[in-house]
Amino acid sequence: MIRFSFILSLLIISCASGVMTAAPVQVTGANENETAELNTTVGFPLRILQNKIAGSHLIAKPYTDRRVPAMVRIIESFPHGSDFRYDIEFKGFEPGRYNVIDYLQRADDSELASAPLWVNVDPILAADKVRPIPLPQNTSQFRSYYVPILFVSGIVWLAGLLAILFYGRGTLKKASVVIKTTTPAEKMRPLIDAAIAGNLTSAQQAELERILSEFWSAKLNLGHLPADQLRSTLREHPEATKMLEQIDYWLHRPAGEANQPVDINALLKPYQGQATTTASE
Amino acid sequence: MKRVACRFSCNALPNKRTQRTNATKKIKIDSSMTGQDATAQVNSTPKAADEPNQEIKEVIEFIDKIRTRVATVVVGQDVVVERLLIALFTGGHLLLQGVPGLAKTLLVSVLSKTIDLEFARVQFTIDLLPSDILGSEVLDQKTNEFRVHKGPVFTNLLLADEINRAAPKVQGALLEAMQERKVTIGGENFSLPAPFLVIATQNPVEQAGTFELPEAQLDRFMMLHRLVYPKPEEEKEILRRNAQLGIRVEGKGAVAQTEFDMLSNEPAGSSENLIAAMQAVQQVYVSEAFIEHIVEIVNRTRNHPLLELGCSPRAGISLIKASRARALIRGRHYVVPDDLYALAEDVILHRIRLNYEALADGHTGTSVLQSILREFD
Numbered sequence A: 001m002i003r004f005s006f007i008l009s010l011l012i013i014s015c016a017s018g019v020m021t022a023a024p025v026q027v028t029g030a031n032e033n034e035t036a037e038l039n040t041t042v043g044f045p046l047r048i049l050q051n052k053i054a055g056s057h058l059i060a061k062p063y064t065d066r067r068v069p070a071m072v073r074i075i076e077s078f079p080h081g082s083d084f085r086y087d088i089e090f091k092g093f094e095p096g097r098y099n100v101i102d103y104l105q106r107a108d109d110s111e112l113a114s115a116p117l118w119v120n121v122d123p124i125l126a127a128d129k130v131r132p133i134p135l136p137q138n139t140s141q142f143r144s145y146y147v148p149i150l151f152v153s154g155i156v157w158l159a160g161l162l163a164i165l166f167y168g169r170g171t172l173k174k175a176s177v178v179i180k181t182t183t184p185a186e187k188m189r190p191l192i193d194a195a196i197a198g199n200l201t202s203a204q205q206a207e208l209e210r211i212l213s214e215f216w217s218a219k220l221n222l223g224h225l226p227a228d229q230l231r232s233t234l235r236e237h238p239e240a241t242k243m244l245e246q247i248d249y250w251l252h253r254p255a256g257e258a259n260q261p262v263d264i265n266a267l268l269k270p271y272q273g274q275a276t277t278t279a280s281e
Numbered sequence B: 001m002k003r004v005a006c007r008f009s010c011n012a013l014p015n016k017r018t019q020r021t022n023a024t025k026k027i028k029i030d031s032s033m034t035g036q037d038a039t040a041q042v043n044s045t046p047k048a049a050d051e052p053n054q055e056i057k058e059v060i061e062f063i064d065k066i067r068t069r070v071a072t073v074v075v076g077q078d079v080v081v082e083r084l085l086i087a088l089f090t091g092g093h094l095l096l097q098g099v100p101g102l103a104k105t106l107l108v109s110v111l112s113k114t115i116d117l118e119f120a121r122v123q124f125t126i127d128l129l130p131s132d133i134l135g136s137e138v139l140d141q142k143t144n145e146f147r148v149h150k151g152p153v154f155t156n157l158l159l160a161d162e163i164n165r166a167a168p169k170v171q172g173a174l175l176e177a178m179q180e181r182k183v184t185i186g187g188e189n190f191s192l193p194a195p196f197l198v199i200a201t202q203n204p205v206e207q208a209g210t211f212e213l214p215e216a217q218l219d220r221f222m223m224l225h226r227l228v229y230p231k232p233e234e235e236k237e238i239l240r241r242n243a244q245l246g247i248r249v250e251g252k253g254a255v256a257q258t259e260f261d262m263l264s265n266e267p268a269g270s271s272e273n274l275i276a277a278m279q280a281v282q283q284v285y286v287s288e289a290f291i292e293h294i295v296e297i298v299n300r301t302r303n304h305p306l307l308e309l310g311c312s313p314r315a316g317i318s319l320i321k322a323s324r325a326r327a328l329i330r331g332r333h334y335v336v337p338d339d340l341y342a343l344a345e346d347v348i349l350h351r352i353r354l355n356y357e358a359l360a361d362g363h364t365g366t367s368v369l370q371s372i373l374r375e376f377d
Helices: A002-020 A146-178 A184-197 A202-219 A227-236 A238-252 A264-280 B002-007 B016-021 B025-031 B035-042 B054-073 B078-090 B104-114 B130-134 B168-180 B232-243 B271-283 B288-303 B313-329 B337-351 B356-360 B365-373
Strands: A025-028 A038-041 A046-053 A058-060 A070-080 A083-092 A096-099 A104-106 A118-122 B094-097 B119-123 B135-140 B145-150 B157-161 B182-185 B188-191 B197-202 B223-226 B247-250 B253-256 B307-309
Touching: A038 A046, A038 A083, A046 A070, A058 A070, A083 A096, A083 A118, A184 A202, A184 A264, A202 A227, A202 A238, A202 B288, A202 B337, A227 A238, A227 B337, A238 A264, A238 B288, B054 B078, B054 B104, B054 B271, B054 B313, B078 B094, B078 B104, B078 B197, B078 B223, B078 B271, B078 B313, B104 B119, B104 B157, B104 B197, B130 B135, B130 B168, B135 B182, B145 B188, B168 B182, B223 B337, B271 B313, B288 B313, B288 B337, B288 B365, B313 B337, B337 B365
Parallel strands: A025 A046, A038 A118, B094 B197, B094 B223, B119 B157, B157 B197
Antiparallel strands: A046 A083, A058 A104, A070 A083, A096 A118, B135 B145, B182 B188, B247 B253
16 A cells, blocks of 8 residues: 555656656657648747758757857757758747747858748747846845854954964963962961961961971972872971971871970971061062 | 771771770870960970880881892882782782783782782683682582682782773672672672782883773772882892793703792791781871871872872871881881871872863872972972
8 A cells, every 4th residue: 555655646747747847848750841830838948850852961050149040959960862951959038929930041151042940939928028027125234234244254263263272272281270379388377386486287387397398299299199109209308307207206107206305496487487477579 | 906996996097086985095185285275285294215115016027028038029119018018918909010021920920929828810801701710600510500610809918910901890700709809600699708808000101902990999009109110220120030930840851940939938927827917907006197198198199280189088098007117117106297208109199180270281190299298399
């Protein structure tokens, strides 16, 4: 059932397309002795098939004017004894009565004296509609601003691209820098003051310890070392290791293990001076 | 000492409530070690000596024996041995990444023999099935009943060689066993022996035909250590030793001896020593300042503009556990930031993932981690 429907629909489509196609009108067997006139309409091709014209071979006259009212084309020619038979296509662009022979000439430039082959080209439009209906004027404002809009859009697109390429990446880099814009001295000073005053939380103690390590890293020019190597290098340094040991006693060892009590004042005072000096510089 | 162990039981960080409820002298003193109290404390008369107690001394001797025994067979690789011991003492799992021929298998073999542990090795391949590792039910033709055939996972020390070569379902089965420390075969649960430690290896080259472990599964490994080639002096020693290996006569023939033949079957310690070491790790003191360091670093990984994925809480837990074990191995009964910085790369690096911008700008995980560990660029 489905297959039948499919085939039927194909048939309908093919028939419809056959009707819709502008197939030329074909007239067979016309010859020079017949005086019956042929008819067609403006712009619709008319094929005159197997039309015998006496004499030597004919060709279509070349066009010298683009505004010719009709056009003739020899599709194919066949020898017919000493004469020729022709399949000719005629197309009229303006209504009127045309002699097809007028649009042909001998291939050998000899005179063509043949009976006329008249074709009437009838108009389809009414007499006062010989010209196409003019298109309505586009009243949209957009059309008049089309090029400027394109130009402005291009500039905006380019500006956006440049902003992403330069400003966006710059912001990203700044974001990573923002975290670490303060110097060790600036961060160390309030922490040392608080530690000496005894107001340091455990988070601040840890932060102070990290900053002190960085302070020694900067002092000994060890900024290139990874964090673990920095610590081991500081452990080997005679002065830095004293500081680390004192901090170990202060922060990391179980309470009360220090053989010598850690004097936080004495431990941090030198760094307090350093922090003030560096910050003021 | 046991009071401190209770404080860190269940692998959990201490919270404020725990600190308040644990009425131990040490913790009270530690939590009062801030600001004014700290000054008052350090100005008071010291109570105890610097030296660790007798138990810890015995553990340190045991560790020295292990190191000595390993050194008889394996040249160099001190850091790897330390990482293995850390994993063993803390019950964490270790992933070793390195090119072939860096004595990964030899190290694990010698370690298992030194501590008298059961050892099994599984070479992971693409056609390996979960039942090849975990075990399966087999039909006993004599009794016409199914009986459980336990797989190689039922051991103390499991070497999962080239873990990334197996299909994800096999990796998943092993990692599940690692996490839960039990295996289900035929609807019946079986606990894995204690201690149970998985040491997996993966090759950083030859990635064709491999299944990269996803971040969620990498997180199960406490540490991922990247092995490096031995130093020239160490390599010379390896060659000298290898040249003296000789042959072993077997029946009517002989075979060239390898380093594996040099392994002594006499253990350097017993499981009791191992338990003592594991207990001693739990007694290593962790200060509030040290916990603050870890929290700060973990948080930095989560907020770093170049990182797409930061550390999980498991990373912080692993850092504390590994740092305590490292402190003990180094003869300390307290952790210091040196432990944290030394272990950060092995504990953190496989848990973070760079974002697109970082990769496009040519950053590496190591460089980003170092910027996190350092206070200032």
